[in-house]
Amino acid sequence: MRIIAVAGQKGGVGKTTTAMNLAAVAAEGARVLLVDVDPQQSATWWADQSDDNLPFDVADDTDPNNLARLRALPYDFVFVDTPGSLEGQAVIDAVLRNADFAVLPTDPAALAIGPLMRTIKQVVVPRGVDYKVLINKVDPRIPSKLEEARDLLDAAGVSRFANHVRMYSVHERAPIEGKVVTQYDNDLRSARAADDYRRIAVEMFAGWTMTTESAALTEVN
Structure with missing residues (x-):
């Protein structure tokens, strides 16, 4: 199992959209759960609009004791949509201490970099994620x-995805329609929007494969 936290101190950077759509791509070939620990419950509301038609399971839970036991659940991937602030430290701590990886969305505005750096320095790095x-x-x-x-x-020495996600109106409509990228209409813009998230997922999975292979080589040597 892999536990992926989608985190960030700044609101409005697409954290929930990232969590939902990466979960959708992963669900094309695996058992996936998305856990909503954000008090705003945006992911839960999104799931409610789908009439149980999402390709993955969704649960909301803010109990740190339950979050510490995520790895015992019968899923291949667990994506966790975390609060859009540094409040609720016990919840964030429980998630990140058990996470294998954190995805930190940011918009390309210069003013978004400050909150992002604080999230990395204060929340992610101290927990070794x-x-x-x-x-x-x-x-x-x-x-x-x-x-x-x-x-x-790059100047700040921050690890980032080589790929990025473009801004499309279809992403804005998706929560109201209860859809994720793998359920978008069959048109060119929707296909491009879905491809952005598939590239991110592939890049993330490839990094894990390289890590696993390196660990295996170390054991052999």
């Missing part, structure tokens, strides 16, 4: 903002 920053909500019409965000992250 492997992570990558996901540059999200990228406007394809303004490529310079993407390059600026990449440069800022």
Whole structure:
């Protein structure tokens, strides 16, 4: 099992959308649970709109004792949508201490980098969780903002995904329609929107494969 926390101190960067859509992509070939520990319960509300038609299970729980036992559940992947602030330290601590990986979404605005860095330094690094920053909500019409965000992250020595997620109106409608990327309509824009998340998932899975192979080689040597 892999436990993936989707975290971030700043609201409005697409944290819940990231969690839901990465869970959807993973569910194409695995048993997946998404756990909503955000007091706003955005993921839970999204799931309610689907009429039980999501390709993965959704649960909401903020009990640190239950969150500490996520690894005992019968799933291949557990995605956890965490609060959009540093409040609820006991809940965040329970999630990150048991997580294998953290995805940290950020929009490409320079003002979003400060809260992101605080999340990394105050929350993620102290708990020893492997992570990558996901540059999200990228406007394809303004490529310079993407390059600026990449440069800022690279200069700070922050680990990030090579791929990014573009801003599409279909993502904004999805919660109301109770859909995730693997359920979008069959048109070009929807396909491109889904491909963004598939690239992120592939990159994440590939990193785990390399880690596993390196560990196996170390044991052999």
